[in-house]
Amino acid sequence: MKMNYMDDNGTIAALATAPGCGALAIIRISGKNAFSFAERCIDPPNKFKKASHQKIKLYKITDNETRKTIDEVTAIKYESPASYTGEDMVEIICHGNEIIIEEIISILIKQGVRLAKKGEFTRRAFLNGKMDLLKAESINQIINSTNPISYNRAIEIYNGKSKNILLAWKKEIIKILAEIDARIEFPEEDDFLEEKDKNKKSIKNLLSEIEKELKIREKINVLDSGFEIPIVGITNAGKSSLFNLILGYNRTIVHHEEGTTRDVISEEIKIKAAKVKLLDTAGINETNNTVELIGIEKSWEYIKNGNLIILVTPADKEISENEKAIIKEARNGKMIAIISKKDISLFGKKKEYFKAQDIPFVEVCLRNEEERHIILDFISSHINISFNFMEQGFGIICNKRQEEIIKRTDKKIKLVLEKMDNNYDEIISNELKEILFDMEEFVGETENEEILDKIFSEFCIGK
Amino acid sequence: MKMNYMDDNGTIAALATAPGCGALAIIRISGKNAFSFAERCIDPPNKFKKASHQKIKLYKITDNETRKTIDEVTAIKYESPASYTGEDMVEIICHGNEIIIEEIISILIKQGVRLAKKGEFTRRAFLNGKMDLLKAESINQIINSTNPISYNRAIEIYNGKSKNILLAWKKEIIKILAEIDARIEFPEEDDFLEEKDKNKKSIKNLLSEIEKELKIREKINVLDSGFEIPIVGITNAGKSSLFNLILGYNRTIVHHEEGTTRDVISEEIKIKAAKVKLLDTAGINETNNTVELIGIEKSWEYIKNGNLIILVTPADKEISENEKAIIKEARNGKMIAIISKKDISLFGKKKEYFKAQDIPFVEVCLRNEEERHIILDFISSHINISFNFMEQGFGIICNKRQEEIIKRTDKKIKLVLEKMDNNYDEIISNELKEILFDMEEFVGETENEEILDKIFSEFCIGK
Numbered sequence: 008m009k010m011n012y013m014d015d016n017g018t019i020a021a022l023a024t025a026p027g028c029g030a031l032a033i034i035r036i037s038g039k040n041a042f043s044f045a046e047r048c049i050d051p052p053n054k055f056k057k058a059s060h061q062k063i064k065l066y067k068i069t070d071n072e073t074r075k076t077i078d079e080v081t082a083i084k085y086e087s088p089a090s091y092t093g094e095d096m097v098e099i100i101c102h103g104n105e106i107i108i109e110e111i112i113s114i115l116i117k118q119g120v121r122l123a124k125k126g127e128f129t130r131r132a133f134l135n136g137k138m139d140l141l142k143a144e145s146i147n148q149i150i151n152s153t154n155p156i157s158y159n160r161a162i163e164i165y166n167g168k169s170k171n172i173l174l175a176w177k178k179e180i181i182k183i184l185a186e187i188d189a190r191i192e193f194p195e196e197d198d199f200l201e202e203k204d205k206n207k208k209s210i211k212n213l214l215s216e217i218e219k220e221l222k223i224r225e226k227i228n229v230l231d232s233g234f235e236i237p238i239v240g241i242t243n244a245g246k247s248s249l250f251n252l253i254l255g256y257n258r259t260i261v262h263h264e265e266g267t268t269r270d271v272i273s274e275e276i277k278i279k280a281a282k283v284k285l286l287d288t289a290g291i292n293e294t295n296n297t298v299e300l301i302g303i304e305k306s307w308e309y310i311k312n313g314n315l316i317i318l319v320t321p322a323d324k325e326i327s328e329n330e331k332a333i334i335k336e337a338r339n340g341k342m343i344a345i346i347s348k349k350d351i352s353l354f355g356k357k358k359e360y361f362k363a364q365d366i367p368f369v370e371v372c373l374r375n376e377e378e379r380h381i382i383l384d385f386i387s388s389h390i391n392i393s394f395n396f397m398e399q400g401f402g403i404i405c406n407k408r409q410e411e412i413i414k415r416t417d418k419k420i421k422l423v424l425e426k427m428d429n430n431y432d433e434i435i436s437n438e439l440k441e442i443l444f445d446m447e448e449f450v451g452e453t454e455n456e457e458i459l460d461k462i463f464s465e466f467c468i469g470k
Numbered sequence: 471m472k473m474n475y476m477d478d479n480g481t482i483a484a485l486a487t488a489p490g491c492g493a494l495a496i497i498r499i500s501g502k503n504a505f506s507f508a509e510r511c512i513d514p515p516n517k518f519k520k521a522s523h524q525k526i527k528l529y530k531i532t533d534n535e536t537r538k539t540i541d542e543v544t545a546i547k548y549e550s551p552a553s554y555t556g557e558d559m560v561e562i563i564c565h566g567n568e569i570i571i572e573e574i575i576s577i578l579i580k581q582g583v584r585l586a587k588k589g590e591f592t593r594r595a596f597l598n599g600k601m602d603l604l605k606a607e608s609i610n611q612i613i614n615s616t617n618p619i620s621y622n623r624a625i626e627i628y629n630g631k632s633k634n635i636l637l638a639w640k641k642e643i644i645k646i647l648a649e650i651d652a653r654i655e656f657p658e659e660d661d662f663l664e665e666k667d668k669n670k671k672s673i674k675n676l677l678s679e680i681e682k683e684l685k686i687r688e689k690i691n692v693l694d695s696g697f698e699i700p701i702v703g704i705t706n707a708g709k710s711s712l713f714n715l716i717l718g719y720n721r722t723i724v725h726h727e728e729g730t731t732r733d734v735i736s737e738e739i740k741i742k743a744a745k746v747k748l749l750d751t752a753g754i755n756e757t758n759n760t761v762e763l764i765g766i767e768k769s770w771e772y773i774k775n776g777n778l779i780i781l782v783t784p785a786d787k788e789i790s791e792n793e794k795a796i797i798k799e800a801r802n803g804k805m806i807a808i809i810s811k812k813d814i815s816l817f818g819k820k821k822e823y824f825k826a827q828d829i830p831f832v833e834v835c836l837r838n839e840e841e842r843h844i845i846l847d848f849i850s851s852h853i854n855i856s857f858n859f860m861e862q863g864f865g866i867i868c869n870k871r872q873e874e875i876i877k878r879t880d881k882k883i884k885l886v887l888e889k890m891d892n893n894y895d896e897i898i899s900n901e902l903k904e905i906l907f908d909m910e911e912f913v914g915e916t917e918n919e920e921i922l923d924k925i926f927s928e929f930c931i932g933k
Binding site: 022023024025026027028029030031032033035061062063064076077078079083100102103104106107128146149150151152154155158162165166467469470 | 485486487488489490491492493494495496498524525526527539540541542546563565566567569570591609612613614615617618621625628629930932933
């Protein structure tokens with residue numbers, strides 16, 4: 008179903024703060040009837056009517072049908088165009104309780120307001136010329152950043168950095184294009200050798216910058232979606248003990264009998280600034296128990312696909328064939344090891360084995376809370392190693408749409424370089440023109456309804 | 471550690487909206503230096519300096535050390551005493567992202583602001599005479615209500631209902647006390663038979679009202695802390711299938727092998743308005759597997775203590791001895807039954823058994839999504855039966871402190887009634903005076919530092 012926003016001038020409302028329990032919450036109302044709808048539930052209505060632009064005052068919210076007081080609130084009027092959306096807007100600041108929020112919104116809906124769609128406030132702001140597309144998109148990234156790296160990039164985009172870079176790229180392309188088009192038109196003049204070399208160098212530079220941006224994007228994607236860290240190992244190695252120690256409470260039954268964790272149990276946690284999905288996987292062993300088999304199959308998947316693999320291995324046993332298979336399966340450089348039960352045995356050979364394999368490790372007992380920080384620091388340092396890319400570029404891409412455009416551009420630029428070797432000037436000229444279109448699309452100079460639908464449907468409601 | 475708030479005139483700050491991700495978030499600052507501290511990070515500071523009382527304006531937050539822009543925000547100045555706390559206050563409305571919130575608060579802290587303690591804003595409001603104690607306490611209840619029943623009570627208390635009731639009770643007691651004290655002073659006059667009867671009737675009425683209030687409180691306590699519903703039964707009855715069907719996604723491995731759910735797995739959900747803690751318990755069977763034994767012991771605990779017990783029992787088997795033991799263990803009237811696998815067998819005897827035992831039941835397959843609503847309605851109606859007390863009284867108690875005072879009063883009133891039968895006027899007079907003290911304590915006329923510490927430490931930070 009395609010939503011037609013252009014025809015939709017209705018007045019919209021939504022919760023604008025995070026859902027859940029807090030001292031306060033903000034409900035936003037926007038549209039040409041925002042004031043008159045709000046007057047029908049804000050009490051006393053005359054006080055609200057007389058309130059001046061951008062002035063916050065104390066009111067009650069009353070259900071006119073039941074005359075029941077819903078809450079004591081403050082509210083602010085914003086007169087068009089001096090508001091976030093550019094329309095008349097009201098912000099109601101109520102107590103931060105779900106029941107109150109639902110009651111207030113349902114009273115507004117009874118008056119004729121409708122619930123805002125995802126990103127509809129920002130979409131209106133964009134359509135009313137309050138901000139450009141890149142700024143609108145960066146707001147979504149600012150709100151949803153789960154780590155300081157992607158937040159810092161988003162703030163820079165909000166302040167216009169990516170637009171400036173794109174415009175510089177565009178300028179460069181226009182220059183080259185003008186030169187090539189001149190050559191096509193007046194082929195009799197010179198052989199343009201010097202110009203060709205210069206153009207090729209420019210295009211190579213551009214390609215290198217674009218490739219850097221795509222690499223940064225890939226890493227930020229992983230960071231944003233949660234860095235997956237499965238805890239793997241043979242049965243009874245101490246995987247659940249490690250899982251619980253990291254989480255800091257008793258989540259699974261930890262027991263000495265083999266094969267206790269049949270489910271893959273996962274928790275989303277923060278380790279330093281990074282969002283991590285920590286997984287307690289089933290122990291790898293030989294079994295004909297069908298339930299355990301399901302679990303073990305899942306474990307192998309995580310060993311193959313995790314972002315960082317933690318192998319837990321007991322100090323009192325030699326490396327088993329199963330463990331060797333795990334180490335082989337995990338790709339190079341993404342495994343770290345925790346040697347458990349060092350209080351029982353300090354079996355020197357295991358340490359030597361990990362050193363030889365170039366797998367970082369720590370030795371612990373997994374029996375006391377004090378080891379928690381050692382383990383967290385160890386894991387955190389290896390998360391950071393995976394994301395050490397601060398110096399590699401700007402980070403101008405902040406969502407899927409922008410990523411797709413830059414990927415398209417990347418391919419076209421490679422084609423241009425190839426054709427430059429063969430002097431296919433007309434093909435080059437066409438590709439460069441398409442690249443220009445891409446760049447205009449990126450900064451929002453050629454937006455259409457469908458693209459806007461896609462962009463704003465990824466926002467949260469209330470923004 | 472006792473916190474000394476009286477000496478503490480520091481400027482405080484905290485997030486006031488729910489934590490998590492949203493379009494917006496509010497950070498509150500309160501104290502005599504609120505404006506000057508805010509000026510040091512609000513950009514441009516002069517615009518903020520010139521901004522008038524209760525006027526919202528657009529700014530940036532800048533880290534003065536690094537000159538980095540943290541966010542684009544709006545901010546409101548409230549000049550003392552026209553603010554929530556009665557002090558100078560600033561509300562900063564920033565984008566609703568944890569990283570931004572943390573950065574802004576840490577910049578404020580660098581300037582000399584300190585993080586607010588729990589309930590410190592409301593405590594200051596109370597100490598500065600902006601609201602009475604009952605209103606302050608009701609705010610906490612308004613924010614934390616998890617169901618419409620306790621929220622409606624809290625709003626009424628906020629609007630002064632409990633204070634009015636307490637003052638009426640107090641007036642009644644003062645009248646009786648005056649009469650009894652007169653009798654003690656002038657014992658020679660009359661025999662006061664009529665007055666005695668009237669007083670006794672008044673005290674009995676008061677006792678009945680207080681007992682109603684305590685009963686309502688008990689039920690609201692259960693509602694607020696989450697209604698515990700364990701799903702119990704023999705192994706392989708379909709408990710995990712029911713659990714997953716209610717939750718609407720695959721949370722546990724559901725498998726035909728016996729004893730699959732070794733852990734007690736729980737999820738907090740909402741069934742209609744009620745907060746429910748749904749528990750998937752281990753199947754009751756005979757076992758010598760030590761891990762399962764832990765689980766089964768837990769299951770028996772839940773059968774004993776759950777608020778509503780759901781017995782899942784397969785249609786294709788007779789009632790087993792284990793099931794009979796479960797039914798016996800669950801106290802009267804708090805068990806409902808789900809007969810599973812009706813697609814396999816419609817074993818009539820099982821239905822007859824539940825009818826005879828007066829245990830409500832439904833028959834389902836547990837194989838398709840459509841049954842979800844039937845099951846939720848069935849469970850919901852039995853939750854409501856447990857909480858059908860709307861007509862029983864006002865609900866003037868909204869926290870532990872108030873509950874303890876009313877419990878004390880309850881005991882004293884019973885003692886007064888007892889002594890009335892024996893004409894112990896002096897004892898009665900003393901008890902009534904103590905009851906008066908209790909009532910003054912309830913409405914906050916005799917508050918002290920320690921009681922305030924206790925009350926406000928139960929608030930959330932930011933309120």
